Amino acid sequence: MKKVVFRLVLIVIITFTYGCSSDKNDVENELDVNDPSTLDIDEDVQELEEILTDTVVNQTKLFWLYLHHEEIPDATIETEAPRRDIIVMNALFHEYVQKFKAVNPDLKMLVYKDLTSTRSYAVENEVDDEYIPTGVGYQYANTNHPEWFLIDENDNRLEYTGYADHWQMDIGNIEYQQFWADQVGDELVANGWDGVLMDNAIYRLDTYHENVFPKNYETDAEFQFAYKSMLTTINSRLKTDNKIGIANITDTRLHPGVWEDYMQQLNGALDEWWLVFGNGNYLSDYPEGYIPQINEVVVNELEDKITLVQPHTSITDNQGFYYAFASYWLVNNGNTYFSEQEITDAYNDPSPWRDEYNWNFGKATSNYTQLENGLYQREFTRALVFVNPSDSGSIQVDLDTPYLNEVGEEVSSIVVNALSGTVLRKLSE
Numbered sequence: 001m002k003k004v005v006f007r008l009v010l011i012v013i014i015t016f017t018y019g020c021s022s023d024k025n026d027v028e029n030e031l032d033v034n035d036p037s038t039l040d041i042d043e044d045v046q047e048l049e050e051i052l053t054d055t056v057v058n059q060t061k062l063f064w065l066y067l068h069h070e071e072i073p074d075a076t077i078e079t080e081a082p083r084r085d086i087i088v089m090n091a092l093f094h095e096y097v098q099k100f101k102a103v104n105p106d107l108k109m110l111v112y113k114d115l116t117s118t119r120s121y122a123v124e125n126e127v128d129d130e131y132i133p134t135g136v137g138y139q140y141a142n143t144n145h146p147e148w149f150l151i152d153e154n155d156n157r158l159e160y161t162g163y164a165d166h167w168q169m170d171i172g173n174i175e176y177q178q179f180w181a182d183q184v185g186d187e188l189v190a191n192g193w194d195g196v197l198m199d200n201a202i203y204r205l206d207t208y209h210e211n212v213f214p215k216n217y218e219t220d221a222e223f224q225f226a227y228k229s230m231l232t233t234i235n236s237r238l239k240t241d242n243k244i245g246i247a248n249i250t251d252t253r254l255h256p257g258v259w260e261d262y263m264q265q266l267n268g269a270l271d272e273w274w275l276v277f278g279n280g281n282y283l284s285d286y287p288e289g290y291i292p293q294i295n296e297v298v299v300n301e302l303e304d305k306i307t308l309v310q311p312h313t314s315i316t317d318n319q320g321f322y323y324a325f326a327s328y329w330l331v332n333n334g335n336t337y338f339s340e341q342e343i344t345d346a347y348n349d350p351s352p353w354r355d356e357y358n359w360n361f362g363k364a365t366s367n368y369t370q371l372e373n374g375l376y377q378r379e380f381t382r383a384l385v386f387v388n389p390s391d392s393g394s395i396q397v398d399l400d401t402p403y404l405n406e407v408g409e410e411v412s413s414i415v416v417n418a419l420s421g422t423v424l425r426k427l428s429e
Contacts, residue, residue: 056363056381060328060356061085063308063337065197067112067133067347072096080350081107083357086308086337088112091131094191108194110244113184114166115230116200121165135180138167148176150214160208168208170216172226177233185237195244197270198234201227203249203258224258231265238267246306248272253292260299268306268335271296275327276311276320282419285389290327297331298367307336314342315352319420322406326421329361329385330368330378356406359383359425373397375416386414387421394418402427 063086066072077096080087081103088110089096097109118138122129128137141148149157150168160166169176184196203224205213217223231247238245246268252259263269275283275293283289300307311324321340328338340351362382370376373395376387384403388395394417402412403424416422 056360058334058361058363058380058382059358060325061332061334061337062351062357063087063339064350065112065310065339065341065347066090066093066350070348074099076350077103083353084350086110086306088197090133091187091191094131094193097192108244109192110195110197110246111184111188111191111193112197112199114200115180115198115247116171116202117160117166117168119165120167135184136169136176141169145175148173151216152209152212153215155215158209158212158214161210163208166208168214170214170226171230172216174229174233177230180230181234181237184234185241185243188238188243189241193243195238195246195267198245198247201231201247201249201262201269203227203252203255203262220255224261228261228265231262235265244268244306246270246308253296254288256292259296263300263303263305266305268300268308269296270308270310272310272341274309274311274324276313276317276324278312279314279317279320282320282323283389284391284419290389294327294331297336301331301333301335304335308339309336310339310341312342312344313340319417321354322423323387323419323421325356326385326387326423327389329380329383329423330376330387333364356423359423382426384424384426385421386416386424388416388418390418392418399424 062084064080064084065088067088067090069090069092072093077099081100084104084107086108087100089112091111091113094111100107100109112133114134118134118136118141119132120138120142122132122134122137123139126139128139136148148169150170151157158168160168171177187193188196200207202208204220205217205223214223217226231245235245244267245265247262247266248270249259249262250270250272252262259269271293275290277283283293285291297307297309309324309328311320313320313324324340325338328336341347360382361380363380365379365381368376368378374388374390374393375395375397376389378385384399386397394415396413396415398413399411402410403426405411405414405424406422410427411424414422414424
């Protein structure tokens, strides 16, 4: 009965719009009343019903990047599977795919693979481990394809500085690209993974070895072209098997255009250092700062692509958390996933659970806007978000109606300090 009423309301609205239009030709071009295919009633009914009844449940989506090798207790699976939307693990943990999905069938399970290196530590008795953190085994490449290794101008193989036994590969080599894609593609299918997180989709020649440059590439642009070629090869295989491809392309805010270029061949991206770089160390609003970084999410949301955002906050850093959390809600339209990470590369326990992750924001009524006072704002049917990314100055906001602040106090006026964010919830009706 409810849908019948909504259908009647919609028909009245459509008819009224048509009748009142100053240019009926414009309406006829958009809506052919004689062609039912132009009347997506079910979709319109759902949208109108959500608006009128505010039935939308819009909560924070979370991911967990787990790259350690300790067994995960069943109790942890029971707790974390319902809380997380995406989990990334090493290939060795493939048996956990079905364990987690048994608790939460909607969970996306991704395998970790480095795009750019092979690892000599993943070898025993001159045989590659069965499950490796890369697409190509070190022993296989060293024995059969030494030309796949990236070398410097003195013909030395390039090793990641600070990461022993990580040997950089020539991602522009077509044979390497195809072998990587086939190896990983076969593994995804065989072990039931939903997709792959590809680490180190880099874009500077001397990444991991400052001022030491690879022999066969002269410019960053040439290097980036090689990466786009590899991502194209991988994407072709992933599409065949209906698998997800996400890459770590952190800090591209400093290199305009790279994010958009790489995203053409990806289903999503990880920004490993998002807005908060540690307690008290927050990204402010300057030409290569706050807006370029959050707009990477906007780019992906427009294409219904995934973004994994990882602020380096801690449980004691409330300012950093709310700065990142409010910023997440400025741009999230349902394809963006959040995870706090306090210690660099400590991908072990899931990020701390917070009550804020249960808050229902309802339907977004607009995209984010900047107010005259400099604050960025976004409104939802059940919440209101403000962010002040300026590195100085506090801004007072007088609210049109009372809201609940983060600690549950009713407020009608707030102050948003520099490099801070706030999330206000509408009072229960």
